[in-house]
Amino acid sequence: MADTRHPQEEFVIVPRRRKPHPWRVVGVLILCLLSGLVGYGVGWSQGGYRIEDVAQSRPSLARELSSVKEEYDQVRQQKVRLERSQAIDEQALNAARNTIAGLESTIANLEADLTFYRNIMAPSEASKGLQVDRLTLRDVRGERRYDFKLVLTQVGDNKSYISGVVAVNIIGEQKGEQEVIPLRDLSEDVEDLGVRFRFRYFQDVEGTLTLPDNFEPYEVQVVAKAEGSKASQAERTFEWRQLAEN
Template sequence: MSEQRKPAEEYVVIRHKPGYRLRRTALLVMFTVVAAVAGYAAGLAQGGFRFSTAEASRERLQEKVTTLEADYREARQKLVSLERGKLIDEQALHQARKIIVDLETRVGKLNSDLTFYKNIMAPSETSEGLQVDRFSLTSNRQPGQYDFKLVLTQVGNNKSYISGVVAVNLIGMRAEEKEVIALRDLSQDIENLGVKFRFRYFQDVEGKLTLPDGFEPLEVQVVAQAKGRKASQAERTFDWIDLTES
């Protein structure tokens, strides 16, 4: 009696990909966080925080801060878990860390904006009425050129509008002599010595300025004068070094 032959055994060759599953998990984490940030950016593009009242803006900001902080905590937990496994490749780890830094920056910015609205709606007793909130500078690509932004606020009583004019002067040295130059003479975006304003909560004044040759700026002086029933004056001086180093 002949012996029954067994069927030949078959072997399947599967390519081994070290760290493939963990890299895929890391990418899913990054896509989740990027989607959350993209949603936030889309919100800004469609109107951002420009709501009808500062109170509504503050509440919306608080919701955005809470959401981003939750995404940040989740991403941190997943990153720590992946790092402990020590199997994630360097590229995925680098991308994850960049996303964490971006989230930290966005949360910090939102918290700053939230504080801004809180100060308007719930001021201290010594800071009510017309205020020079901030003046910022951003260096342009061309030497001696800067983007500037001035923010005026009405703190406390926001039921009616406040109006008036604000003047900005740069104080510095040229040829070893003190010199005061009006912002109007440094910026094509400013036509008058006094820029008119009218707002309930806050107003921005933005543009570009170019420093003249040989002029060394030391300070920026801002004087805002309200007229009418809310007549008042707010003045603030900013150190040039502080503005350009921040």
């Protein structure tokens, strides 16, 4: 028996496109154009104002920058002047200190000399006659060499000269034993055991001495003897350490 059924028909829905009306297209184009013009105008106006503001503030900024630079230069110059002034002040202060130190040393020497002459011209009763006034040592180049200066004075009676001899001995230790060395054996400036003197007020005995190796001094003994009508004797012992430190 033949199939009387017809094949199922397929239905497809196709949208129908309507043609746009020309006036709508024109309207949209005009609207877009107006929007673009308005946006461009607004943007340009705002940008123009910003550029104008910068252009107007530029001279002010330039003046401010110039003022800051000028102030900086002034401060820098002031700093340089202060530094120079400080350096000059420091130099002046150091010079003043050196001058004061020199004046103090001069004053001390003058006072010592004044005391020295005062004691000679107006002594006390206990210090008249021949005196061993002082002994000084000065290190020479650290080679166990010393410049020495011994001062003898005549105190009180200065109307006539006093004469005699003075002997100087250095007492120390060598190889564990005490040893006494006369100044003659240590100095080329002294030829005899006793150095001759003759003076009215005072006399200096000066020269250079050299200590032998392995000899450690600890005392200097000075004995001065006057001869004739003013015969007398004066003795004094000095510690080497104090002499060397002074």
